[in-house]
Amino acid sequence: MFKINENYLKLPGSYLFSTIGKKVKEFTEANPDKKIIRLGIGDVTLPLAPAVIDALHSAVDDMAKKETFKGYAPDLGYEFLRSAIAENDFKSRGVTIAIDEIFVSDGAKSDSSNIQEIFDANCKIAVCDPVYPVYVDSNVMAGRTGEYIADTGKWTNVIYMPCIKENNFAPELPKEQPDIIYLCFPNNPTGSTITKDALQKWVDYANQVGAVIIYDAAYEAYISEENVPHTIYECDGAKTCAIEIRSYSKNAGFTGTRLGFTVVPKDLKCGDVMLNSLWARRHGTKFNGAPYIMQAAGASIYTAEGKKQTMDQIAYYMNNAKVIREGLQAAGYSVSGGVNAPYIWLETPKGMTSWEFFDYLLNKANVVGTPGSGFGPSGEGYFRLTSFGTYESTLEAIERINKL
Amino acid sequence: MFKINENYLKLPGSYLFSTIGKKVKEFTEANPDKKIIRLGIGDVTLPLAPAVIDALHSAVDDMAKKETFKGYAPDLGYEFLRSAIAENDFKSRGVTIAIDEIFVSDGAKSDSSNIQEIFDANCKIAVCDPVYPVYVDSNVMAGRTGEYIADTGKWTNVIYMPCIKENNFAPELPKEQPDIIYLCFPNNPTGSTITKDALQKWVDYANQVGAVIIYDAAYEAYISEENVPHTIYECDGAKTCAIEIRSYSKNAGFTGTRLGFTVVPKDLKCGDVMLNSLWARRHGTKFNGAPYIMQAAGASIYTAEGKKQTMDQIAYYMNNAKVIREGLQAAGYSVSGGVNAPYIWLETPKGMTSWEFFDYLLNKANVVGTPGSGFGPSGEGYFRLTSFGTYESTLEAIERINKL
Numbered sequence: 001m002f003k004i005n006e007n008y009l010k011l012p013g014s015y016l017f018s019t020i021g022k023k024v025k026e027f028t029e030a031n032p033d034k035k036i037i038r039l040g041i042g043d044v045t046l047p048l049a050p051a052v053i054d055a056l057h058s059a060v061d062d063m064a065k066k067e068t069f070k071g072y073a074p075d076l077g078y079e080f081l082r083s084a085i086a087e088n089d090f091k092s093r094g095v096t097i098a099i100d101e102i103f104v105s106d107g108a109k110s111d112s113s114n115i116q117e118i119f120d121a122n123c124k125i126a127v128c129d130p131v132y133p134v135y136v137d138s139n140v141m142a143g144r145t146g147e148y149i150a151d152t153g154k155w156t157n158v159i160y161m162p163c164i165k166e167n168n169f170a171p172e173l174p175k176e177q178p179d180i181i182y183l184c185f186p187n188n189p190t191g192s193t194i195t196k197d198a199l200q201k202w203v204d205y206a207n208q209v210g211a212v213i214i215y216d217a218a219y220e221a222y223i224s225e226e227n228v229p230h231t232i233y234e235c236d237g238a239k240t241c242a243i244e245i246r247s248y249s250k251n252a253g254f255t256g257t258r259l260g261f262t263v264v265p266k267d268l269k270c271g272d273v274m275l276n277s278l279w280a281r282r283h284g285t286k287f288n289g290a291p292y293i294m295q296a297a298g299a300s301i302y303t304a305e306g307k308k309q310t311m312d313q314i315a316y317y318m319n320n321a322k323v324i325r326e327g328l329q330a331a332g333y334s335v336s337g338g339v340n341a342p343y344i345w346l347e348t349p350k351g352m353t354s355w356e357f358f359d360y361l362l363n364k365a366n367v368v369g370t371p372g373s374g375f376g377p378s379g380e381g382y383f384r385l386t387s388f389g390t391y392e393s394t395l396e397a398i399e400r401i402n403k404l
Numbered sequence: 405m406f407k408i409n410e411n412y413l414k415l416p417g418s419y420l421f422s423t424i425g426k427k428v429k430e431f432t433e434a435n436p437d438k439k440i441i442r443l444g445i446g447d448v449t450l451p452l453a454p455a456v457i458d459a460l461h462s463a464v465d466d467m468a469k470k471e472t473f474k475g476y477a478p479d480l481g482y483e484f485l486r487s488a489i490a491e492n493d494f495k496s497r498g499v500t501i502a503i504d505e506i507f508v509s510d511g512a513k514s515d516s517s518n519i520q521e522i523f524d525a526n527c528k529i530a531v532c533d534p535v536y537p538v539y540v541d542s543n544v545m546a547g548r549t550g551e552y553i554a555d556t557g558k559w560t561n562v563i564y565m566p567c568i569k570e571n572n573f574a575p576e577l578p579k580e581q582p583d584i585i586y587l588c589f590p591n592n593p594t595g596s597t598i599t600k601d602a603l604q605k606w607v608d609y610a611n612q613v614g615a616v617i618i619y620d621a622a623y624e625a626y627i628s629e630e631n632v633p634h635t636i637y638e639c640d641g642a643k644t645c646a647i648e649i650r651s652y653s654k655n656a657g658f659t660g661t662r663l664g665f666t667v668v669p670k671d672l673k674c675g676d677v678m679l680n681s682l683w684a685r686r687h688g689t690k691f692n693g694a695p696y697i698m699q700a701a702g703a704s705i706y707t708a709e710g711k712k713q714t715m716d717q718i719a720y721y722m723n724n725a726k727v728i729r730e731g732l733q734a735a736g737y738s739v740s741g742g743v744n745a746p747y748i749w750l751e752t753p754k755g756m757t758s759w760e761f762f763d764y765l766l767n768k769a770n771v772v773g774t775p776g777s778g779f780g781p782s783g784e785g786y787f788r789l790t791s792f793g794t795y796e797s798t799l800e801a802i803e804r805i806n807k808l
Contacts, residue, residue, distance in 0.1 A: 001614035002583035003524035004674045008682050018479075018688060043475035053468040056697070060460040063452045063661070070660040071447035075422075106510055106662075106692075113690035117545065120407035137689045141521065179406035210405035256474040256696045257467070258510075270408045278412050284422060285541045286517035288510075291698060292660045293460070
């Protein structure tokens with residue numbers, strides 16, 4: 001008699017954004033006349049850039065002709081894309097990454113949830129609190145997290161690193177020693193970043209205790225300040241302790257197009273075994289490559305036009321971030337993020353919990369945000385707004401909130 | 405100190421097709437004047453059908469405009485595609501599948517390797533021998549297979565069901581009771597099929613002993629004979645014991661385009677728990693949907709033009725299969741498959757092992773095939789040729805082989 005993976009049953013409730021979706025659906029059905037503004041889920045709204053569209057059409061044409069048709073892609077991704085990544089994302093920042101250290105995928109969500117597979121079932125993970133739910137949930141499914149304690153909102157076998165106002169939303173080195181440390185900067189959900197010197201301390205710590213850092217840099221393109229690292233490999237020694245995950249979802253609007261990549265340096269080893277070889281084996285066995293059409297689109301972002309057009313999109317969203325941040329500050333809210341990230345993190349007013357504030361905003365201003373507590377216990381009392389709406393709707397949302 | 409998933413180190417050698425790729429590369433470099441004909445890997449060569457190309461261009465245009473731009477896709481896939489699947493792949497065969505039993509993905513390789521995650525780590529798997537390597541390898545990575553015995557080419561904790569000439573390449577019910585049974589019909593690599601009555605026996609057996617059948621129907625479109633089931637749900641009771649995996653790779657040439665789907669019926673339960681809910685949770689947590697552009701392309705296959713054009717492609721490949729099958733038979737080879745499947749399975753001549761015959765064909769005829777032993781110990785002494793080449797090269801390959 002077959003049995004199921006009981007770890008799945010430990011997951012409380014459904015995935016955060018599904019719950020929000022259901023609540024919004026219920027409200028919309030009950031109030032068909034209200035115009036909802038969605039600043040909740042981190043989904044983009046601008047269409048793909050013209051350079052990307054041209055590359056997509058051109059790649060589709062390639063698929064129409066026998067001479068240029070592409071079947072299975074190379075396991076790690078097309079060399080034309082991996083070369084562009086090595087050159088533009090790393091070499092331009094003084095970092096040398098070989099193209100066989102780059103693994104092209106269908107996006108950062110897949111990679112950040114699958115990467116745990118190459119580690120032992122008994123590895124102990126440390127996460128920021130609040131945190132993007134996928135890191136923890138994927139480890140729950142793999143049985144690494146112990147039991148969920150509903151009262152505290154915590155798993156018994158996870159090391160939580162609170163990121164709260166008191167520490168400027170930057171995690172401190174954990175007292176208990178972890179095996180795998182998930183870091184995300186610019187951070188989702190808080191929008192915070194840390195300096196290169198601060199990140200260097202994490203790299204030194206990981207190398208010292210023999211931990212691996214899973215570094216999620218999906219929001220790298222939004223960095224506007226000088227002293228904030230764009231890749232963890234800007235830090236000395238990162239190649240012996242860090243895996244970096246990148247996405248095209250937010251820097252080029254690929255949320256529905258699906259493309260990303262992960263860097264696993266060959267210097268990152270457990271004894272004699274290169275993690276690069278393990279991840280290569282996983283890619284070759286359990287994945288069949290990102291579509292040629294999407295990889296061609298990804299490469300177009302690195303052309304002169306592609307760079308300019310996607311930078312314009314980022315500037316558009318960051319202007320929204322400014323509208324939200326400054327608007328809420330002017331109305332007396334305590335706000336952080338939104339300077340190097342598309343997320344604004346605010347303290348809920350009047351002693352409301354995160355979900356109370358969610359319902360309050362939905363009902364009174366018809367604005368959808370994300371409850372901070374959905375990202376972990378230390379997110380309670382906070383709320384996330386994203387800058388991925390249109391300028392007009394962002395402006396209107398802030399006006400509505402400020403009238404409450 | 406972090407540790408790796410030691411199960412990865414148990415995997416012998418590298419992935420079959422990587423090994424073949426390396427051997428061919430070495431031969432080509434040593435013999436740059438020889439024209440290699442590749443009938444090894446199951447990759448298609450015909451360009452995408454015009455209806456698919458039109459749908460791709462049109463979907464790209466949707467992504468270029470604010471009004472029609474698509475961000476994150478629904479977790480399970482767009483309803484337009486799932487409705488077309490339910491209607492054309494199932495209802496047309498008298499089978500009712502609800503659209504929330506259909507999960508759109510980036511392809512059958514991902515699904516067939518990921519599906520084991522929702523089962524307990526101690527479930528025992530049964531596989532055909534020979535078998536598509538992904539079923540076993542993904543379970544090796546998950547720690548379900550015990551140890552690899554190099555002498556026998558078998559894992560200590562896997563139930564092997566030999567598919568050999570003596571049983572007409574159809575597995576017999578296993579003596580030892582499995583929890584999860586992988587079946588693939590039309591079969592990769594042998595090209596064999598079983599009748600509806602024979603498949604019904606498997607369904608009855610699975611329901612009786614409480615096993616789940618993972619039914620890989622990736623080659624369903626190649627079925628030409630009447631009494632061969634196109635979906636396992638044609639059998640009574642399959643909804644309480646079977647998951648079906650489908651692919652667009654071979655019926656529409658999507659090997660480099662990436663789209664597939666998996667059916668998990670809501671009647672398939674372990675106690676009170678629906679496997680449909682577990683797979684939905686995995687989809688929502690560890691995958692972010694197939695690209696809108698690809699889902700639109702997938703839907704185009706179900707239009708009148710799309711059906712006609714993809715059927716023409718299948719007819720083209722099946723004519724190649726006929727060329728291979730009849731050509732080799734005429735030359736005295738013992739051949740099976742190629743009637744309901746794009747694969748031809750032949751006995752290696754002159755007492756050669758599968759890899760000896762691989763080297764022999766590569767060196768003497770410059771033709772690449774796949775050694776049967778790469779698919780499992782009972783594949784020793786057999787060899788797979790695929791019909792996915794061009795007509796001209798297929799003809800030439802058979803001429804060359806017959807001159808040996």
